[in-house]
Amino acid sequence: MSGEKKTFxxxxxxxxxxxxxxxxxxxxxxxxxxxxxxxFDTLRRLLLRKGFRVRYVENFTDVDDKIIQRARELGISTTLLSERYIAEYFRDFGTLNVMKADSYPRATRIMADIIQLVDGLVKMGAAYVVPSGVYLDVGKVKSYGKLSKIKLSELRAGARVEPDPEKKDPLDFALWKIYDEEPLWDSPWGRGRPGWHIECSAMVHKELGEPIDIHGGGEDLIFPHHENEIAQSETLFSKPLSNLWLHVGMLRLSGEKMSKSLGNVIPIAEFVRRWGPNTLRYYLLSGLYRRQLEYSINVLQNSRENWRIVESAKAISDRFPRIGTGEKGDQDDSSAVTSAILNFDSALSDDMNTPQALSELVKLSRLINLRFSSGQVDGDREESLSTGFNLLFDTLGFSKPSIPDEETKSVEERITSRNELRKRGEFGRADQIRSELERAGYALVDYPGGTLWYKSEYLLPGGSE
RNA sequence: GGAGGGGUGUCGGAGCGGUUACGAGCUCGCCUGCAGAGCGAGUAUACAUGGGUUCAAAUCCCAUCCCCUCCUCCA
Structure with missing residues (x-):
């Protein structure tokens, strides 16, 4: 709201x-x-690690003009349509290793609460009823515009939509729209459906209670959505809706915002198939959350190169959990770990500086790769490079791909036969096995004690498909 | 037109008054059966432009130019 940082x-x-x-x-x-x-997933992980308990709620808007239009085009019900995309949501964000919210309220499931809020606003005189629906009277909200820092007169001047003649002020927005087409809900003002903004006010009220600590979303929601939520909730409950607002900068594709309306979107499923989930996370965290980020092959390749270093370190540290703790008493990386964690925490604590946090992860990763390549892998104490590395890795929400047991077995068998071939000097056939495994997505790294292998996102097709 | 956020080396991207951010890419070596990972050296002047403040500015101030977001639904 103030544009300032806040300490919790x-x-x-x-x-x-x-x-x-x-x-x-x-x-x-x-x-x-x-x-x-x-x-938000990364923020939650940080807060949890810092000892907070977090109640995180994220909604689904499942009544809306676009849903209705789309369902009509496909000849299916709006419920079926939204169920389908909610299922995709869970599938995709599951592969991205996003923690489940504590609750996922849906507009259609809280109609009674929505109606109650609208009713409250009408009774207070802050909203009025006309034949087309119920509108919030913006003139009754003294601080309207405080979030987006816009003056009412300027908004009116710049308005791009023709005013609805039934509204008192063009800026008044719908709390309840009266319709005669499905989907419909009964209300004291007539059958219809809720306005967009009121559903969030209702969900926050029901699930969390005002004031909440952090309210977030994309920066394109600042106005009018969040402004209107504030107007509704604060008028009704006379207390702040949220102590802090976090707005995430847009992703741009060739200079323009990526959005469904513009049609220039890359679905998560498609991205993951080409680049992998961790490369996406790395890429998205490689810029500050509040800044806009440009989507381009070049940048993605960059993220993927960085991720490669991290995924290699992950495989090494899982295989050698005591790496960097004093091989034969002469090697101890504990101070490197301590300072990495310190820098990492202070970067994230300062308004979630994920690019800096990532650089600490990469530094530790390089150190692990270095120790591995020089054979210093079996330390003698618990606290190790790999402990510190995993802490950063997990806080940033990176993940390791799961591999079915049968597949693990088959990969290991092939590696064993490859190593027998190598022993006999039959490198041609050995390399053939290696390249087959690589095509299947497995990276192989030979070291004096054997062969380390892991599933690698670096081997995915990337932007070449 | 109004509001908000940006313009940093080949690229991404921190920093926001004085220290090499970090990383990727590329070149040449080393290491390796070959890879991978790693190591060493290099990749001229990096901070949109023009003024100013200061012992000192990418960082503060003033102008100018360019880009994006919002002012309709959008994460």
Missing amino acids: DSTEQPTLKIYNCGLTVYDSPHVGHAKVIIF
Whole structure:
């Protein structure tokens, strides 16, 4: 709201209430959505590690003009359509290793609460009823415009939509729209459906209670959505809706915002198939959350090169959990670990500086790769490079691909036969096995004690497909 | 037109008054059966432009130019 940073203290305030404005489910989730969701996922992971308890709520907008239109085109019900995309949402964000929210309220499931809020606003005189629906009277809200820092007169001057003659002021917005086409809900003012903004006010009220600690979403929601939520909730409950607002910068594709309306979207599923989930996370965290990020092959290749270093270190540290703890008493990386964690925490604590946090992860990764390549892998203490590395890795929400047991077995068998061939000097056949495994997505690294292998996102087709 | 955010080396991207951010890419070596990972050296002047403040500015101030977002639904 003020554009300033705010400090949370886990001892004074053990539980944080966070609400993120989720998706309107009429199409597949795309990488622009992932930018917001992965940001909030990382924020949650940091807060949890810092000792907070977090109650995180994210909604689905499942009644909306676009959903209705889309369902009509496909000849299916709006419920079926939104269920389909909600299922995709869970599938895609599952592969991106995003933690589940504590609750996923849906507009259609809280109609009674929505109606109650609208009714409250009408009774207070802050909203009025006309034949087309119920509108919030913006003139009754003294601080309207405080979030987006816009003056009413300027908004009116710049308005791009023709005013609805039934509204008192062109800026008044619908709380309830009266319709005669499905889907419909009964209300004291007539059958119809709710306005977009009121659903979030209702969900926050029901699930968390005002004021919440953090309210977030994409920067394109600042106006009018969040401004209107504030107008509704604060008029009704006379207390702040949220103590802090976090808005995530848009993802741009060739200079333009990636959005469903413009049709220039990359679905998450498609991205993951080409680049992998961790490369996406790395890429999205490689810029500050509040800044806009450009989507280009060049940048993605960059992220993928960085991710390669990290995924290699992950494989090494899982194989050698005591790496960097004093091989024969002469090698101890504990101070490197300590300072990496320190820098990492201070970067994230300062308004979630994920690019700096990533650089600490990469530094530790390089150190692990270095120790591995020089054979210093079996330390003698618990606290190791790999402990520190995993801490950063997990806080940023990276993941390791799961491999079915049978596949693990078959890969290991092939590696064994490759190593027998290598022993006999039959490098041609050995290399053939290696390249087959690489085509299947497995990276092989020979070292004096054997062969390390792992599933690698670097081997995915990337932008070449 | 109004509001908000940006313009940093080949590229991504921090920094926002004084220290090499970090990383990727490329070149040449080393290491390796070959790879991978790693190591060493290099990749001229990096901070949109023009003024100013200061002992000192990418960082503060003033102008100018360019880009994006919002002012309709959008993460």
